[in-house]
Amino acid sequence: MGSDVSFKAVADEFEAAWNDPRHSRFELPAIAVNSKLREKYTVAPSVRMSRAKLWDMERQKAWDPASFIPYVVSTGKSWGRHTLKDGTDRFFRSSEQVGWIDPNVRGTVLEEVLIDNDTQRIFFMGRAAFPDAAGQLLKAGDFQPLFHVEHAAAGDDNDPLNLWRIVVLTETYDERYTEPFKDMVRQGWLPGFVEIYIEREFNCKLTRKAA
Numbered sequence: 001m002g003s004d005v006s007f008k009a010v011a012d013e014f015e016a017a018w019n020d021p022r023h024s025r026f027e028l029p030a031i032a033v034n035s036k037l038r039e040k041y042t043v044a045p046s047v048r049m050s051r052a053k054l055w056d057m058e059r060q061k062a063w064d065p066a067s068f069i070p071y072v073v074s075t076g077k078s079w080g081r082h083t084l085k086d087g088t089d090r091f092f093r094s095s096e097q098v099g100w101i102d103p104n105v106r107g108t109v110l111e112e113v114l115i116d117n118d119t120q121r122i123f124f125m126g127r128a129a130f131p132d133a134a135g136q137l138l139k140a141g142d143f144q145p146l147f148h149v150e151h152a153a154a155g156d157d158n159d160p161l162n163l164w165r166i167v168v169l170t171e172t173y174d175e176r177y178t179e180p181f182k183d184m185v186r187q188g189w190l191p192g193f194v195e196i197y198i199e200r201e202f203n204c205k206l207t208r209k210a211a
Contacts (some may be wrong), residue, residue, distance in 0.1 A: 005088045006084060007116045015134070023170055024174045031162040034049055040189060054153045055120050057201075076093060088114050089114070092130060093113060094138055098183065109126065110138055122152065127146070184190065
């Protein structure tokens with residue numbers, strides 16, 4: 001949280017957590033957005049996502065999680081946006097989220113967010129506590145372990161790739177934390193936040209095709 005914060009330092013922190021065998025981790029297969037749209041959806045009128053649009057979605061969602069992941073976040077706020085010496089955008093956010101294991105449980109999640117516009121990667125680093133915009137100390141809920149998430153845009157402009165991975169800072173590896181994401185892969189849809197962005201940005205209707 002000090003002045004020595006950089007995107008590289010946070011990326012190293014994420015990788016260290018990812019490689020810790022005690023932690024519970026999951027990486028979604030890269031999602032080719034336009035291919036997935038053609039395969040799994042009826043879209044009216046038809047649209048094509050560019051990598052620039054996918055990155056725009058990631059940046060908007062990072063600041064406003066309640067609008068883009070309402071199925072996870074009930075309320076959320078972000079503050080303190082500033083640019084680090086390495087050009088990284090950094091801010092903080094607090095949100096009320098459903099639990100990964102038990103969706104009937106909700107609690108406060110605190111995240112330090114770092115955005116690298118050059119590599120189009122974003123880290124959401126779970127934190128136990130930090131001050132809000134007024135300087136009042138906030139504390140994360142104890143309903144589940146802290147977790148870190150990486151979002152990224154990759155691929156080319158014709159069929160950009162949505163990348164996503166999470167590491168939950170468990171004391172011992174717990175497969176229960178990976179089950180929701182395995183289920184997402186089995187279902188085969190676009191992430192909900194991509195669906196929401198496409199409908200809003202292009203003023204279109206997405207309909208999931210019958211299996």
